[in-house]
Amino acid sequence: MNNLVLFIFIRITVVDQSEISNELAAAEYIKDIYKFYKRLETKDWLIKAHLKFEQMELQLVGINGMLIGCKYEEIWAPRVNDLIIDSDNTYIREHILKMKKAIFGVLGRYLTTSTSYVFLVRYTKALIPYDNKSMVFCLTRWLGLVHYSIIMENNPSKLVASTVYVSRCTLNKTPAWTGTLKYHTGYFEDELR
Template identity: 40%
Template sequence: MASRVIAPPQRKRDGVVAGIPKPKAPERNNRRALRDVGNLVIRGVYGKSQQVSRPVTRGFSAQACNVEINNKKKPVIGDGVAVVPKRKLTTKPPQKEVVVVKRPKPETAVIEISLDAEEAKLGTQKSSVKDVQISTAVLSASSKVPCGLVDKTKKTQIVDIDAGDVDNQLAAVEYVKDLYKFYKMAESSIQIHDYMGSQNQINENMRMILVDWLVEVHHVYKLSPETLYLTVQIIDRYLSTRLVHRKELQLLGISSMLLAGKYVDIWAPMVNDLVCISERAYSKEHILGMEKSILAKLGWSLSGPTPYVFLVRFVKAAMADKEMENMAFFLTELGLMHYGMLKFCPSMLAASAVYAARCTLNKSPHWDETLNFHTGYSEPRLIECAKQLVSFHSRSAEVKRNSVYRKYSASELCSVALLAPAKML
């Protein structure tokens, strides 16, 4: 009978059976806080790593990590198994934006503001700040005016004189500003120089008598006002280019009126009528021959701006009534008669007539921002020309032959010639 070898029983040492290896204890989760957060690496676009540098919040991040690890619950080890406490599932809190507010002290204060709360707050603050600014500006402006810190005259608005003619196609509101810019440029090209010194047969007095007679002829035939102004301009332009004999001066006058009537009026005066009104001093052939000579000397150009073109616009800018309009035309026609007024350009003559008319009728103010804008002349520039027009007005009753004075003494033209001239001028 075979014998069995019986192994002696093994002793337990410290509760462990000898010969059996001791099971390894589970490794603990040994973590420590990073002392330097400068080595923080995050994943950027397309898996590339990017180094993040946050010098302002570096110290704060390190302290936050230490606090979080110390307060974190460690896993409980029991029976060789690590038990990690369960976390409650909560909804993801709204993202918060960290705003660093710098103060003069070395310490930095960190304020956490929710994005949703910030947007709502900004929405309410914008309207309140805007209201405060508007009300502050109104209060400050209203307080400066009574104290005299703000000049009220500088804030006067320029009146739109063409607003009432928007629906009138004949007024050409879309082009009127460009038209008068062109007139201002064109008047310098036809400025008439002093020609009386080169004329050895006529003088200033003879020219005044001719214009006075043409005013009467113009009034008898009831031609348009622009025809008279264009007639005088044609006469002066022709006399500045050619010597005229004394006997041909009246012929030049009626031929110039014939051309102006054809250019402006619908029904121009007939040649036979002009022959009769000149008491047959000239024949039909004489008038037509002078007409050809005028057109040849002027190069068939009759479209130069006259004082009437500017006067109509400036009277409208003055918002004048009927009396003031007639007074302005009366003073302008007085200026046409005198040779010395040729040194003033047509626009200045028209603007000075409006200014003198306002002074004569005691209109207040005598000159405003609207007139300054549309005429292009300030009040000091018009004083010299306006004084001469007022002097002509004061002596008009003493002149024996003055068709302009008789014309504007009629009641249908408000008898403006009978009014006293402006004393201030």
């Protein structure tokens, strides 16, 4: 049993120490979770689903997107009958279930994707002290609003790491890129410049 505790302790970094007692944070798995997010950020299942349905039956796709999303993320998912009523009885139960099956066929086992938000949460947590967290959030949102092409051409993890770097440079933090940030982001300072 002591070896298991030692193994878990070694896998949990200083950044995650405050989460050890929080069972929902899954601190012992956080490194693996973010490796998975980095693998996913090169795949965009939403575009594949959009192309597959050729913009037809968007309301039906939207209803199922909400149904699937709620089952994945929320404690209580809506019932199919509630969705039928919400769509003004446009669809019957079989339509909704058939579309849900088609969406799952396109998505495969990928029910999540890595967005800039998951990396924002992680990388700003690695900012010790948390002095420029709000600047990182603002810079990342600004990039998304003003420079959409940059967002589309780069991985979310690299964009967020870059905004962390820019914010530290703007605030004259030294060093601009720490070993902790390199470890948690996987990027070297010269990659972000």
